[in-house]
Amino acid sequence: MFGVGGEVIWVNLTTGSIEKRPIDEDMVRKYLLGAGYLSRVLYDMIPVGTDPLGKDNVLGFATGLLTGSMFPQSSRHVIAALSPLTNIWGESHAAGFWGAELKLAGYDAIMFTGASSVPMYLHIEDAKVELLDASHLWGKDVFETDDMIRKTHGKRCRVLSIGQAGENLVRFAAIMNDRDRASARSGLGAVMGSKKLKAISVKGTGKIEVADPKNYLKRMDEFYERMLSNAFTPGRVKYGTTSLVELMQHIGRLPSYNMRQGVFEGYDKISGDAINEKYLVKARSDWSCLQRCGRYTAVRSGPYSFEGGAPEFETQSAMGSRCGNDNLESVLFGHHLANQYGIDTISLGGTISWAMEAWDEGLITAEDTGGIDLSWGNDDTIIKLTKMIALREGFGDILAEGSERAAQRIGRGTNKFVMTVKKQEIAGQEPRAQKSMGLAAVTAARGADHLYGFPVLDEAGFDEDIKKRFGEEYLPEMADRLNPKYKGIMVKECEDFMVMVESVGLCKYGTQIPPEFYYDDVALALKVHNGLDLTGADLQEIGERIVNLNRLFNARFGVTRKDDCLPDRLTKVKAPLGPSAGEVVELDQMLDEYYSVRGWDQVTGLPLKETLERLGLENDN
Amino acid sequence: MTQLKFVFGDPEICSGCMICANVCSMYYFKVISPTRSRVRVMRIEPALDFPLFCRNCKDAPCIDACPERALSRTSKGIVIVNNSKCNGTGMCVKACPYNAIHINPDTGKAIKCIQCGQCVDRCPADALFLTTDEDLANREDEGRMMELYEKHKEELYSKEEGF
Numbered sequence: 001m002f003g004v005g006g007e008v009i010w011v012n013l014t015t016g017s018i019e020k021r022p023i024d025e026d027m028v029r030k031y032l033l034g035a036g037y038l039s040r041v042l043y044d045m046i047p048v049g050t051d052p053l054g055k056d057n058v059l060g061f062a063t064g065l066l067t068g069s070m071f072p073q074s075s076r077h078v079i080a081a082l083s084p085l086t087n088i089w090g091e092s093h094a095a096g097f098w099g100a101e102l103k104l105a106g107y108d109a110i111m112f113t114g115a116s117s118v119p120m121y122l123h124i125e126d127a128k129v130e131l132l133d134a135s136h137l138w139g140k141d142v143f144e145t146d147d148m149i150r151k152t153h154g155k156r157c158r159v160l161s162i163g164q165a166g167e168n169l170v171r172f173a174a175i176m177n178d179r180d181r182a183s184a185r186s187g188l189g190a191v192m193g194s195k196k197l198k199a200i201s202v203k204g205t206g207k208i209e210v211a212d213p214k215n216y217l218k219r220m221d222e223f224y225e226r227m228l229s230n231a232f233t234p235g236r237v238k239y240g241t242t243s244l245v246e247l248m249q250h251i252g253r254l255p256s257y258n259m260r261q262g263v264f265e266g267y268d269k270i271s272g273d274a275i276n277e278k279y280l281v282k283a284r285s286d287w288s289c290l291q292r293c294g295r296y297t298a299v300r301s302g303p304y305s306f307e308g309g310a311p312e313f314e315t316q317s318a319m320g321s322r323c324g325n326d327n328l329e330s331v332l333f334g335h336h337l338a339n340q341y342g343i344d345t346i347s348l349g350g351t352i353s354w355a356m357e358a359w360d361e362g363l364i365t366a367e368d369t370g371g372i373d374l375s376w377g378n379d380d381t382i383i384k385l386t387k388m389i390a391l392r393e394g395f396g397d398i399l400a401e402g403s404e405r406a407a408q409r410i411g412r413g414t415n416k417f418v419m420t421v422k423k424q425e426i427a428g429q430e431p432r433a434q435k436s437m438g439l440a441a442v443t444a445a446r447g448a449d450h451l452y453g454f455p456v457l458d459e460a461g462f463d464e465d466i467k468k469r470f471g472e473e474y475l476p477e478m479a480d481r482l483n484p485k486y487k488g489i490m491v492k493e494c495e496d497f498m499v500m501v502e503s504v505g506l507c508k509y510g511t512q513i514p515p516e517f518y519y520d521d522v523a524l525a526l527k528v529h530n531g532l533d534l535t536g537a538d539l540q541e542i543g544e545r546i547v548n549l550n551r552l553f554n555a556r557f558g559v560t561r562k563d564d565c566l567p568d569r570l571t572k573v574k575a576p577l578g579p580s581a582g583e584v585v586e587l588d589q590m591l592d593e594y595y596s597v598r599g600w601d602q603v604t605g606l607p608l609k610e611t612l613e614r615l616g617l618e619n620d621n
Numbered sequence: 622m623t624q625l626k627f628v629f630g631d632p633e634i635c636s637g638c639m640i641c642a643n644v645c646s647m648y649y650f651k652v653i654s655p656t657r658s659r660v661r662v663m664r665i666e667p668a669l670d671f672p673l674f675c676r677n678c679k680d681a682p683c684i685d686a687c688p689e690r691a692l693s694r695t696s697k698g699i700v701i702v703n704n705s706k707c708n709g710t711g712m713c714v715k716a717c718p719y720n721a722i723h724i725n726p727d728t729g730k731a732i733k734c735i736q737c738g739q740c741v742d743r744c745p746a747d748a749l750f751l752t753t754d755e756d757l758a759n760r761e762d763e764g765r766m767m768e769l770y771e772k773h774k775e776e777l778y779s780k781e782e783g784f
Contacts, residue, residue, distance in 0.1 A: 100639075207656070217647055224743065
């Protein structure tokens with residue numbers, strides 16, 4: 001097959017054995033690579049009863065079929081394991097250069113079984129793959145680790161690692177690559193830490209051979225032209241995702257004060273324009289990226305001085321509005337610190353804001369916190385707690401468990417303020433202001449998540465795309481973010497598409513927002529790059545197969561419809577303020593429609609026999 | 622000789638996407654491979670991305686360094702490698718002060734930028750331009766860019782293997 005590394009590295013960290021196996025092309029036709037590949041392999045290897053932080057968990061890293069290609073935004077890799085945060089399917093993705101470098105070294109994926117008793121890192125230089133002692137790296141942060149490994153093995157090395165948060169088994173620790181790219185969600189950094197695997201460094205001096213070299217540049221020129229002339233691209237370059245603060249405030253979807261409300265009076269102080277005015281140094285790209293959403297910022301003086309890759313909308317929301325914090329410098333610095341320690345900023349802000357609301361309600365006091373003042377908007381506290389969580393110091397040790405476990409431990413009714421689905425903190429989409437996001441958060445395989453389905457088609461006037469993808473008969477309801485009708489249909493379609501996108505290694509920018517490239521474009525790219533003859537319909541079915549297999553994985557760990565729920569605040573309490581005031585999430589109605597169009601049982605929420613048969617998964621239940 | 626052309630990139634505008642490197646290896650060798658590209662992209666923090674091209678030096682030490690006399694300057698002023706003469710001694714690589722010549726590991730021959738402009742046309746950030754010493758001096762920000770290259774020259778031109 002063209003366009004791939006060709007081999008998967010299997011590392012047993014208990015024995016230290018390293019084995020290379022060719023990729024299975026039959027499996028590629030059913031699951032592609034990336035998220036699909038990991039979904040299949042981990043489903044077959046992780047039985048019920050597995051301890052996510054024990055040696056029996058399996059941790060996989062996979063690139064997609066187009067990772068390292070010249071298709072716009074084709075830099076991504078996927079990481080998966082049983083999640084220590086949710087105890088179900090754990091998956092996370094990042095851009096950067098690490099994935100493309102792995103391809104250039106001749107590999108598509110790396111699978112880790114077992115656990116080491118001493119810190120190790122895996123170093124790959126083309127055919128040479130070795131496990132090396134990492135005792136000198138243990139305890140170092142992400143930037144120090146990057147510096148030290150590249151000093152040893154050369155600047156060309158691309159480094160992926162955990163920081164102190166992963167080492168300390170923080171349940172929402174991230175895995176970082178290329179310094180500031182984060183596979184943040186699902187707490188996979190803690191899985192790496194539990195296996196005493198500090199880093200994976202790669203240097204690949206090989207080449208990626210493509211199926212149609214004669215027409216390759218011409219095809220890519222056509223894709224580039226479309227991406228660059230898309231009306232969204234200039235704004236993406238200018239703001240990255242940071243101007244979403246303004247847009248979300250405008251529709252009442254900016255989580256504020258732990259999701260009490262979807263508007264924040266200080267929004268303009270943490271907005272995209274506020275960042276550009278004073279702090280933006282540069283727009284950055286990852287491999288083959290034409291959108292340049294990466295931000296490089298600097299705070300030049302004061303307690304929050306830093307220079308580095310930051311931020312992203314999710315952090316502005318999580319460490320800003322969600323904590324009632326309008327001190328922008330602390331938000332930027334907080335993001336930078338989270339990169340340095342290797343922490344998911346969404347769960348970090350979600351957990352701190354839970355504690356702040358519990359403090360506000362008088363349920364957590366200075367006695368619990370060791371004297372730290374948890375008042376809304378206390379930026380000093382947010383920064384202090386970020387460090388304390390990463391290092392599991394004092395009150396930070398409790399928060400490092402995530403908001404749901406912390407609430408269980410503290411009790412006193414603080415669980416009422418936990419804003420999670422399946423123990424993972426809900427991301428920056430106040431779902432009462434966009435119903436599809438509420439549904440997507442509960443159906444996502446990795447617990448609360450906006451990216452598994454990323455149903456943004458009802459967000460900003462994509463009526464034409466809805467018409468194209470679904471048909472005119474679904475308008476105007478499907479395009480109306482407050483109307484629950486047809487959202488089950490939309491979320492199902494978006495999930496199938498997005499897991500397929502994660503399996504080929506593309507970004508959600510350019511495929512889902514803006515919705516420039518769709519199934520047929522990906523099919524064409526797979527033909528030109530990999531020589532695969534798959535139709536758009538084939539790709540849709542593969543996406544559906546992966547979603548169903550993820551659901552079966554979660555069913556193994558006890559998930560049913562009863563777990564597909566939102567906090568009462570979002571389904572029972574009307575949004576108090578702003579443009580979406582008076583709204584609640586009509587979750588049951590949307591779920592009924594979703595299960596029905598998925599071919600899942602209405603009572604259990606699990607795939608029906610005929611659905612599994614249709615997707616070739618009948619032997620997997 | 623002030624009209625010698627070369628491709629130059631603004632390290633404060635370049636976003637590091639590697640598209641120039643991949644365009645180059647695809648255009649000339651029909652593969653995606655930064656190691657087989659005539660341009661190298663190096664990221665140096667804070668916030669700089671350097672695309673490294675042949676500077677088309679007036680005195681072109683690479684030409685004199687080659688024991689096989691495989692390098693020469695064309696009438697248009699482009700320094701080219703004659704593949705039938707080149708046997709990959711690497712002397713030109715050593716002689717180049719800008720780390721802009723490399724040996725293609727597949728062919729064993731030296732490769733360097735010949736100012737074809739394929740990457741310039743496709744740079745999504747418009748960070749690359751075809752220029753001359755005179756033109757570069759006339760650009761008002763010439764001092765800024767050159768200063769950055771100068772400041773980081775040790776790292777940029779260190780000729781680390783694989784870069």
